[in-house]
Amino acid sequence: MKKIFFVFLASIISLWAKPYTDMLGRSVEINKAETFVFVGPGALRLGAYLGLREKIVGIEKLEQMPNAQSPYRTFIGVDFAKKLPVIGNGGPGKMPNLEALLNVHPDVIFTSFIPKDQIELITQKTGIPVVALSYGASYGGKGNKNLDEIKASLKLIALIANQEQRAEVLVSFIQKQEEQLSKIKLPDTSVYVGGVAYKGIQPITSTEVDYPPFALLGIKNSIFKDNPEAKGHQFIDFEALLKANPELIFTDMYSRAKIQQDYKENKALYDTLKAYKNGEVKEVLGFNNYSTNVENLLLIAWQIANYMGYDVDINAKAQEIFNAFYPNNGDILLEKLSYKLGAK
Template sequence: MEKIILCTLILLGSLCAQTYTDMLGRHVEVKSASKLVFLGPGALRLGVYLGLEERLVGIEKTENDASPLSPYRTFLGKEWIAKLPLVGPGGPGKMPDLEALIVLKPDLIITSFVDQNQIDLIASKTTIPILAVSYGASYGGSSQKNLEEIKASLLLLGEVTQTKARAQKLTAFMQNEEKGLSALKLSPKTLYVGGIGYKGVQGMTSTEANYPPFELLGLKNSVFANTDAKGHQFIELEALLKADPEIIFVDLFGKAKVEEEYAEKKPLFESLQAYQKGNVKEVIGYNYYSTNIENLFVIAWQVAHALGAPVDINSKAKEIFTTFYGEKADALLTKLPYHLNQP
């Protein structure tokens, strides 16, 4: 009789489980998504976008840094994050604390930027289902591909966690933003972006060959105008001097570093026409533990505004942040060091 009951329970459990194909092409059987853990750069961000933070049973240590350059962490709040048990250090290539995962017993682990061998190892040691999401080809891919992968990841995660309507709303909004930005008619200017965060704070020569906000507007980074370079690049200052772009954008993440460099090499910086004509513009943070999607769109509108588009950046930022964070968007924007409507 006991064997019959046990077999019945196992059968019922298997009937409740559903199999999903994750962003690495793995087939993952999920019985429940009530208790979650997110591992790797950007994984938790997507969970917060979908309103899944109340399901968290553990968090990576790196998420304790509630940086103002990372909106989703500011949204969660340092005190709230600190209450969650740690499941490992976090960061690319870092293994989680397997013992902590086994003790916490999440129903599902969601990963981003974690390779398949590592996923297989974690799954075999913990027996917890793992679903991989994706930000695309990372720094080496095109903006369009990355956004398509992000939208697909949101829809997948929405289906698995029963937040499908929310995921559909977000992806539809992203699609509309892409269409609106690509349709803008902007004055032709040569552009450059520096101070891009890459494994920490970087200076003026840290850039993106195919900077996603530029690509959303159909624009190019002038230093790479005649090359097939992709993703993050460190350039020589001489390459920037040679390109001499009409407008330079500085990522907020690297602003202080760029200002230090300017003080040290003032004559070289002031030989650039962008500095001579006051066309050095600040844009908000792009990368911080992977891409801030909401910021990506705000930055694109900042660039468009600098090129003459009649857009109120504060109003646009409020619209974007409200879509991603709901009624708390105003309070969140107030906490972030974003000086949006600059001349």
């Protein structure tokens, strides 16, 4: 009799459920969306952008750790994050703790970088709707244009969480930034980016073929000009960097200590590079920490444009971008993060 009652109850609830199509093309039925858990690299960030901080009921342990490269964690706040129940350690493709999920029992679980079979397992074991998000092909998703996937994920979360107006404003801002950056005319200078963070800090030989800030500006990583088949993150040989000998080198702030240490140990070799010899090595913010920090990505593109001769007030641009991503909190966040954004 009890089983019949629960089957009947489930049937009634399903009548109220509304179907949504997630970023993996799965149909997910949701009947209530007031509390959330975000699982996997980048998922929580998108929730923070949409102002869902107070609706989070569980958090990955990794997300409780502050990191200057991930402004959304500073926005959420360490004290707030540490008061939330831990639902797993976190990490790419890492399963959350199913028992912990059941204990906090969110209305919806949003995931990124979680394989489809694991998503189905979470749904099966917990009975909680799971919605897959995407950061694009370069960052674990299926789409070729990363920002398009991120914008679509923001809209999807907003549709479910009743934050459509907020998403519309933010997505419109991102699109406007893309348009403005694409129209900037820069000199035909050979450029390279090194020290790109990838699962932690990396040496100057860590780079990216389609480095997103370059892509926003329509410029190419010169190291791959003769290798059109190359894609994604790459570790190159230092000899390849010497051969390409770019006029301008950008380095990821996140890997500063490693690059500086390597420079001290191999100064003569580094100084044979044109960029080092001419003082044309410029540091930019990092954006890839537990996936893409979109606000930093946009700001890096403006930093690069500025270093290449485009007249822009970087500090004013930082305030504009951060206030768009974190309304009424952008200036405060920048002060806490202590980014040194000095112009060229």
